[in-house]
Amino acid sequence: MRRKRWKKRALTTPPSSSAESKQQPKTAIEASCEENIKKTLNVLHHSSDVKVSYFLDLPVPFAICWLLEIVDNQKVNESVIHPLVNNTDSDKENKSPVELADSISAPYHKITDSIEEAAESLIHGHVIVWLEGDKTAYCISGLGSPTREITEPSSQTVIRGPRLGFVESLQINTALLRRQIRNTNLRFQSMYIGSDTQTEVQISYLTGKVDENVLKELYKRLHAIRAEEIYESGMLEEYLGTFGRKGSWYSPFPLAQSVERPDAVASAIQEGRIAVLVDNTPFVLIYPSTFFQFFQSAEDYYQRFDFSTLIRMLRFLAYFISLYLPSLYVAITTFNPELIATDLLVSLSTQREGIPFPAFIEALLMEITFEILREGGIRMPRTIGPAISIVGAIVLGESAVMAGLVSPAVVIVVSLTAISSFVAPSYDFSISARMLRFFMMLFAASYGLFGILFFSLILLIHLVSLDSMGKPYMSPLAPFDLKGQKDTLLRLPFWLRNAPIFKGKTNKYRENVE
Known part of the structure; x- marks a missing residue:
């Protein structure tokens, strides 16, 4: 696919990709x-x-x-x-x-x-x-050819909940949202982006709940896009991130949540967020998005609150395991062996006897090997892709240990890291841990635990400095908002979040039922 060079313009300039901005001479229609x-x-x-x-x-x-x-x-x-x-x-x-x-x-x-x-x-x-x-x-209008059947999204599966997913038709996707939110305040605003492709983009929000400043910022960035081609929401997301705060465009963390489930998008709109629907793709962008939002799943609100809280905490743990575990292994075995028990240290030292590589190269080789296996399994036909990935990982891991290239401990570390990276509900967000893992391993191999701590501080400063359409990326934790903690690290029960009657407060929804 041929890419065209484009130049960043001021945010206040009108959109050149819209139909109205094309200053072409009009030919009048005749009677014939x-x-x-x-x-x-x-x-x-x-x-x-x-x-x-x-x-x-x-x-x-x-x-x-x-x-x-x-x-x-x-x-x-x-x-x-x-x-x-x-x-x-x-x-x-x-x-x-x-x-x-x-x-x-x-x-x-x-x-x-x-x-x-x-x-x-x-x-x-x-x-x-x-x-x-x-x-x-x-x-x-309304005479389009048949589209793909509405099925359960493969990237965001749930045990309990609706089995509906967006399709490539923008009209069908808006209808799915209308079925979820039967409210006269639900708005859909259309525009065309891409001077060649003229891709239709729809902005959906609830009047009265949406933040007007966020809405204006989103329209500014959409109007400032100078692109000849927009084929998917991922391309639009990259363009929108370019006009953000300085340093946002190269961040490894996604600043927009990509969702394939209508119920998840409807819930985000109900919270006052904005959904960006792009024609010819089943993925919808949600603005603004926060760091903690990527650990939430639609299923959290269909299960009991205690079970949902446990699963959410498990996601946080799995994400930090996928980010820190290889680096901790490299730092402890190389610089800080005194931090582990003597028996475990002796066992690790025995396993590493005869290994020709240092711990950093050993872990790096296994990480790269697994990344290759993962990408190969995704690109191969679905009938044989998972089997090849599993067999390849077992055979290569066992062969590498038997050949004396790596120790059994590093195989366990890399396997646990890889499994933990699949726990995150958002695939785009899990990619950030996959990228940052290699940089953290480099710091761990250079300075040990101090290198991990230093890199963690840099990462924390970067996260706090990010924003999504003008909203802090780490909210409601930074800046701290006590009300926002009801659905951040924990998922409190609905009767605590919706001001129940027996607490002495009025709940209009319960009044309507009674």
Whole structure:
């Protein structure tokens, strides 16, 4: 895929990728539908995927055009062609073009008097209807081709909870959110980003709950994007991070949560956050996001609060194991052996007899080997990928120990580290531990436990300095917010979070039930 160079602009400049900012001369639509079709095809350079159908032998002639594969041909016949033909034949004298257009059962997207706007609507998946004697074009929406079936998301599975996941259709995704939040204050605002791809992006939020400053900041950054191509929400996330606070764009920690579950996105919107939906991808971005939000799962709110709290604490422990365990092994065996028991020290020393590499190289080789196995298992066909990863890890680990290249202890350390990295609910967030692990191992090999402590302080300073759309990344811990602790490290029961009646406070939801 060819990448184009782009230049960072000021945040106050208008978006160049939107349809309105393209200052092109407009060609007026004529009364002849044949001439309009010719001009539209000229704008599209007579592309072979444009389907044109003429109906010129009727009392009110008309013509329609659409893009193959993007629009469902059967829906075009049922919703557009048949109603127009039947209404034309039923009354040959009194039917005007406008009355004929009203007979179309599909909803209008818009009515335009410009050839260029009609062509742009065509590439966005609309059906264009031209009526003889009418100097307007009718852009019909809602006739898209079938999309992927709604299934459970593979990246965010749960034991208990809904089995619905977003798909690549933006219309279906907005409908899934509407089913979750039946509130008249739920807003969807659309815009197009990418001068070549013209990818539709929708901003969803709840009026009255959303932070207006965050909403303005998000719109500023979206309008400042100068890109020719946007294919996935990950590309949009990288562009949005570029306009953040200095130092945010190169952070290994994701500043937006990527979610594939409608219930998780609905919960975030209910909390006052903003969802960014991108066409052609099932992943939705949530702004602002915090460090602790990546340890939360939708299943936490479907299980008992005590069990959910235990699992959440286990996620924190697993993340720190995946980040610190190899470095602690290298630091203790190299610089600080006095910190472990004598019997364990003797056992480790015995295992390392005859190993030609120092502990850092030993751990580094095993970490790189496992990363290669993990990526190879992901890219291989699903039927054999997991088997190859498991067999490869067992065979390579055992062979390396038998060959005297690594000690059994480092195999245990690397295996536990790898398993712990899979516990995080967010795959994007677990990547940060995978990257930082190698830098921390380098500090541990150079300065021991002091190197780990120094790198941890640098990491903590970096985390505190980050922000997501202007909101502190480490909130509600830094700055500290007592009310926010109800759902951060712990998941308190709902009756404590929602101000129950028997505590002497009013709960409007319980009043409605009673």
